[in-house]
Amino acid sequence: MERTASFEGRVVTSAGSAERLLEQTDPAIxxxxxxxCVRRAATAACRLAKLALGLPDDDAPDExxxxSACANxxxxxxxxxxxQRRRERHRADAVDPLAPxxxxxxxxxxAAQLSGIIDRHQIQGVPDAGERIA
Incomplete structure (x- = not known):
């Protein structure tokens, strides 16, 4: 019996997204x-911040x-x-009676900010039970 892993990625669902991905020779992930970071220089907030300060532009993201609002x-x-692990640490710190x-x-x-990230991911990233992933 042959065993296979389930596909855990995302499916490109629009022609525009597929065309944009095919135009890129190096997705720079x-x-x-x-x-x-799925880096596109034109929308990279780290690049724009560096340019605003008069610093040189790099080909890689600058952590x-x-x-957090970067489109990339x-x-x-x-x-x-x-x-989720970070959120749980923050939740524990939030109720620590010895902390100021x-x-x-x-x-x-x-913790609330991280919950928002998790909620948006779960809403956007989970396919319906009947959705076929090809």
Whole structure:
């Protein structure tokens, strides 16, 4: 009996997306901690931040200049697992009775922000039970 792994990626569903992907010779995908950068120089927030400061442009993402609102960020299922672990640490910090109030408030805000990322991923990334992945 032959064993196969299930496909855990995404399906390109529009002609425009397929054409855009085919036009790119190198998709420039960079896996970071808790996120993946699918870098396009024109929309890279890290590149735009560096140019605004008069710094030289690089061909790779700069994690020190990464912005959470960047259009190039993508969250894979692997990334979401890391985000979930971070959220649980923040939730624990938010209820730590020995931590000062500002630290608990910040941890609660960070947990809420990570919950939003997880919720958006689950809404956008999970195919319907009847959807066929080819």
């Amino acid at each position: 960079y896996h970071g901690q808790g996120m993946t 020190s200049e990464c912005r 960020l993508a969250y894979t299922d692997r990334d979401i697992e890391d985000v 109030r500002p630290r608990r408030d910040r941890a609660a805000a960070q």
